[in-house]
Amino acid sequence: MGHCCSKSDSVSVHQVNNTVASSGGNSATATPGDGSAAADHRRKPTQTVSPGPPSANGHSNKSTPAHSFAASPWQSPYPAGVRPSPSPARTPGRKFRWPFPPPSPAKPILSAFLKRQGAPAKPKEGPIPEDDGRGGGNEGERPLDKSFGYPKNFSAKYELGKEVGRGHFGHTCWAKGKKGELKNQPVAVKIISKAKMTTAITIEDVRREVKILKSLSGHKNLVKFHDAFEDAQNVYIVMELCEGGELLDRILSRGGRYTEKDAKSIVVQILSVVAFCHLQGVVHRDLKPENFLFSTRDDDAPLKIIDFGLSDFVRPDQRLNDIVGSAYYVAPEVLHRSYSIEGDIWSIGVITYILLCGSRPFWARTESGIFRSVLRADPNFDDSPWPSVSSEAKDFVKRLLNKDHRKRMTAAQALTHPWLRDQNCVVPLDILIYKLVKSYIRSTPLKRAALTALSKALTEDELIYLRTQFELLEPNEGFISLENFRTTLMKNASEAMIESRVPEVINLLEPLSHKSMEFGEFCAAAISIYQLEALEKWEHIATTAFENFEVEGNRVTSAEEIAKEMNLGPAAPSLFKDWIRESDGKLSFLGFTKFLHGVTLRNSNLRHHQQ
Ligand SMILES: Nc1ncnc2c1ncn2[C@@H]1O[C@H](COP(=O)(O)OP(=O)(O)OP(=O)(O)O)[C@@H](O)[C@H]1O
Numbered sequence: 001m002g003h004c005c006s007k008s009d010s011v012s013v014h015q016v017n018n019t020v021a022s023s024g025g026n027s028a029t030a031t032p033g034d035g036s037a038a039a040d041h042r043r044k045p046t047q048t049v050s051p052g053p054p055s056a057n058g059h060s061n062k063s064t065p066a067h068s069f070a071a072s073p074w075q076s077p078y079p080a081g082v083r084p085s086p087s088p089a090r091t092p093g094r095k096f097r098w099p100f101p102p103p104s105p106a107k108p109i110l111s112a113f114l115k116r117q118g119a120p121a122k123p124k125e126g127p128i129p130e131d132d133g134r135g136g137g138n139e140g141e142r143p144l145d146k147s148f149g150y151p152k153n154f155s156a157k158y159e160l161g162k163e164v165g166r167g168h169f170g171h172t173c174w175a176k177g178k179k180g181e182l183k184n185q186p187v188a189v190k191i192i193s194k195a196k197m198t199t200a201i202t203i204e205d206v207r208r209e210v211k212i213l214k215s216l217s218g219h220k221n222l223v224k225f226h227d228a229f230e231d232a233q234n235v236y237i238v239m240e241l242c243e244g245g246e247l248l249d250r251i252l253s254r255g256g257r258y259t260e261k262d263a264k265s266i267v268v269q270i271l272s273v274v275a276f277c278h279l280q281g282v283v284h285r286d287l288k289p290e291n292f293l294f295s296t297r298d299d300d301a302p303l304k305i306i307d308f309g310l311s312d313f314v315r316p317d318q319r320l321n322d323i324v325g326s327a328y329y330v331a332p333e334v335l336h337r338s339y340s341i342e343g344d345i346w347s348i349g350v351i352t353y354i355l356l357c358g359s360r361p362f363w364a365r366t367e368s369g370i371f372r373s374v375l376r377a378d379p380n381f382d383d384s385p386w387p388s389v390s391s392e393a394k395d396f397v398k399r400l401l402n403k404d405h406r407k408r409m410t411a412a413q414a415l416t417h418p419w420l421r422d423q424n425c426v427v428p429l430d431i432l433i434y435k436l437v438k439s440y441i442r443s444t445p446l447k448r449a450a451l452t453a454l455s456k457a458l459t460e461d462e463l464i465y466l467r468t469q470f471e472l473l474e475p476n477e478g479f480i481s482l483e484n485f486r487t488t489l490m491k492n493a494s495e496a497m498i499e500s501r502v503p504e505v506i507n508l509l510e511p512l513s514h515k516s517m518e519f520g521e522f523c524a525a526a527i528s529i530y531q532l533e534a535l536e537k538w539e540h541i542a543t544t545a546f547e548n549f550e551v552e553g554n555r556v557t558s559a560e561e562i563a564k565e566m567n568l569g570p571a572a573p574s575l576f577k578d579w580i581r582e583s584d585g586k587l588s589f590l591g592f593t594k595f596l597h598g599v600t601l602r603n604s605n606l607r608h609h610q611q
Helices: 109-116 200-215 247-253 260-279 342-357 367-376 391-400 418-423 431-441 445-455 461-472 482-492 495-500 502-507 510-514 519-526 529-533 538-551 559-565 572-579 589-597 604-610
Strands: 158-166 170-177 186-193 225-230 234-240 292-294 303-305
Touching: 158 186, 200 225, 200 234, 200 495, 247 292, 247 342, 260 303, 260 342, 260 418, 342 391, 391 418, 431 482, 431 510, 431 519, 445 519, 445 529, 445 538, 445 589, 461 519, 482 502, 482 510, 495 502, 529 538, 529 589, 538 589, 559 572, 572 589
Parallel strands: none
Antiparallel strands: 158 170, 170 186, 186 234, 225 234, 292 303
């Protein structure tokens, strides 16, 4: 995926647009006036390109060819000096139709976002100055080092064939191996032009894409990485060839939507591979139907995730702040510049919504309108075909499209959702468990008692996910300890993760070395109050939990004690008065639920009182 701008820099960016509806392409009957007048640039390039005048981002379309064909024996599909229009005239319609409006090439989300906020937009594809306080060097003075250390003998090992796909910053060709294991085997080669790597950051982006592809090998729904090469002009990423086309094209060929049954099999594959990426500490950041390819043309061909060009490594407690992704699929917290792997889950929610009804959940004619909709609008579940969609499917989508990222299901949890139960999904280890258990073992006895009361309010059905996770930790005679957490993580982690992250994650669980947990305590440790609050029956759960707490756990406390337990300063106790019953000095129902919820820094009142 795109390397036009940095990911790691605040101006990073990208790919906005109508990409959802973008690639379907037979433009012959495009409807004027609805954004669909131009055709699919990948297939009918001459109808969409706008040679000559400066593009919407202020860069001349003439200046730099978008893609290098130097290494390809085949001709560029574009006329000389012409590249796809970098900015679509408008955003296509909400409904999927055939034919589709043109795909929109990269367009920075951030620039549109800044414009909305009244700040001057930075050039979208122009080099990002590296002396902007973000730690780069002055590229005007120091030539960029574009050597990657990859082998240089690409053409000795592979024979390039025709182009099979084109992104904004690279094109992908069919090729076959000339020697070794891949002799005569077809492969795909993504070719990224070094001429387009105009900053140290864009170079780093390519390096990271290769590193991530290497480190993630092994999942059946992930395109297999073979090798990376370079020469003076290009970087070549050799990978498994997927011959079945994009998920987007299949959605289109089915008239815009899937049956629930077929949608489930797609969603399970997406969740499975995304759960794998998240466990390995990788956030994809550009999940959309164009980035899933079918390995063959068969109806039941496996789906493969591609394009880790916007992906990044993320630690369990880390928040990322660069705005990247594609507008229709971007999560609210990405636009708020504080996000992590839950952003991918939102995108899967958007994809599932589209699969089930053929429309986008967040739609507007302009990019700023899309962002507004993502931030504020609730998706429509009333219009056709939603009344005939199962309530489980609707609940599933709603639990992915929760605007509060803490309330969203994780990919592993989603695989245990009732909608997918008949799919017999293999549920992978969830890194969220490690995060929650880490907090639990550091919490106070009162908090643990409250969590225990809460976990006891859940039904066996609601505990399926936790039971699966507990089994994955391979309890010894019903108990798990630090060793179980360590071995299970090692068993499920990639080599890169074992080297870089596992020690850190396990160290944080160190207090567990002196204790072991049976399933009951594990449930108390690994439930997320935020996720439970998102459930329709939360009120019932909370009431039952409080009844449990009254029987076992609720004790006389004071506002000072609670403030102390919640790590709050001396001015805070006045805030907690309502939490304690005057009659017996124990937590009230309100106090119980708020205490469970904890205090977040978002609560400006508390912050104020802490000062
Ligand atoms: N392994 C593959 N097998 C077959 N086709 C592929 C493969 N990888 C990529 N393609 C095709 O090449 C196109 C561009 O690839 P990719 O998305 O990785 O490039 P990009 O420049 O990063 O794209 P984008 O602008 O969409 O982010 C894809 O949309 C797809 O059609």
